[in-house]
Amino acid sequence: MTLPLIASKLGNPTKLGYFMADLDDIRDGDNFGLNTPADTSSFYLKGLNNTDWGIKNRMARIFNRKSGRTVMLAFDHGFLMGPTSGLERIDLNIAPLAEHADCLMGTRGMIRSSIPADNTRPICLRTDTGTTILTEMNHNVLIAEDDAISMNASAMAAMLAIGDAATEAITVANFSRLVDIGNKYSIPVMGVTAVGKDMARDARYFGLASRVCAENGASIVKTYYTEGFEKVVAACPVPVVIAGGKKLPELEALELAYNAIQCGASGVDMGRNVFQSEAPLAMIKAVAGVVHDGLKPQEAFDLFETLRAEAK
Ligand code: 5RP
Numbered sequence: 648m649t650l651p652l653i654a655s656k657l658g659n660p661t662k663l664g665y666f667m668a669d670l671d672d673i674r675d676g677d678n679f680g681l682n683t684p685a686d687t688s689s690f691y692l693k694g695l696n697n698t699d700w701g702i703k704n705r706m707a708r709i710f711n712r713k714s715g716r717t718v719m720l721a722f723d724h725g726f727l728m729g730p731t732s733g734l735e736r737i738d739l740n741i742a743p744l745a746e747h748a749d750c751l752m753g754t755r756g757m758i759r760s761s762i763p764a765d766n767t768r769p770i771c772l773r774t775d776t777g778t779t780i781l782t783e784m785n786h787n788v789l790i791a792e793d794d795a796i797s798m799n800a801s802a803m804a805a806m807l808a809i810g811d812a813a814t815e816a817i818t819v820a821n822f823s824r825l826v827d828i829g830n831k832y833s834i835p836v837m838g839v840t841a842v843g844k845d846m847a848r849d850a851r852y853f854g855l856a857s858r859v860c861a862e863n864g865a866s867i868v869k870t871y872y873t874e875g876f877e878k879v880v881a882a883c884p885v886p887v888v889i890a891g892g893k894k895l896p897e898l899e900a901l902e903l904a905y906n907a908i909q910c911g912a913s914g915v916d917m918g919r920n921v922f923q924s925e926a927p928l929a930m931i932k933a934v935a936g937v938v939h940d941g942l943k944p945q946e947a948f949d950l951f952e953t954l955r956a957e958a959k
Pocket of ligand 1: 721722723724806839890891892893916917918919920
């Protein structure tokens with residue numbers, strides 16, 4: 648079933664067909680309590696008051712205590728698309744950026760082979776794998792939990808292909824099992840909402856996909872910025888970070904990060920807009936300026952330009 652079809656089913660009860668009878672009156676939420684922050688009285692990140700010490704401790708490695716936010720650097724793209732631009736040599740492209748990120752998100756193969764073991768940045772380990780851009784995406788399985796533990800992962804990430812008829816069930820089942828493992832060993836799990844070619848990129852879809860991650864036990868949700876993002880964030884009880892998506896001009900990427908933060912996002916898990924930038928080091932510092940220091944997009948872009956010029 649394609650995502651637009653799902654959207655049309657949600658919007659038009661007469662098309663529900665074989666759906667359960669009590670699904671024929673799905674109403675969009677309209678009371679998100681946007682002016683009422685979540686209770687963070689016993690832990691500084693939302694939705695985690697009742698988690699145990701180990702989850703909190705690992706989350707505290709990833710999310711800056713002062714800003715409550717994170718700049719995660721995503722470089723897991725190769726397991727789907729091979730040596731894409733900016734990721735030809737993880738040792739040369741990513742390792743030098745590591746100390747400027749709050750967390751590194753990658754696969755076990757790239758981290759073991761190309762990130763020095765004396766790296767002290769927390770690892771968010773990409774834990775599902777299976778298919779590439781050459782075949783059908785997201786027919787994934789999970790790697791063994793022992794390996795995530797042996798890599799000292801501070802979080803584990805897996806994709807959920809919500810709305811994709813072929814892979815929704817398998818990815819939700821994978822994710823659910825990963826949360827079982829994470830809960831057993833106190834490792835937070837990040838749900839990554841997939842983007843498919845048929846996807847309706849709107850707040851309604853990302854709100855649904857993000858909420859499914861949280862309902863299934865995610866401690867972090869990674870999704871995409873869209874208009875109405877404040878509702879996506881409000882309806883997701885745990886911290887939300889945004890992917891950057893395709894490479895944009897630097898100012899636009901900084902605007903994207905800024906807008907997401909303004910809507911309540913807890914940071915970014917950005918890849919291509921950092922490592923495909925003309926000046927990746929300057930760019931990650933500029934992104935951190937937006938995420939942690941409250942820089943406006945133009946201020947962050949000025950910082951980017953200054954750092955880029957200095958590096959020449
Ligand atoms: C998708 C991912 C990627 O890490 C994600 O797309 C982030 O990278 P980018 O900012 O380049 O979109 O989790 O599997």
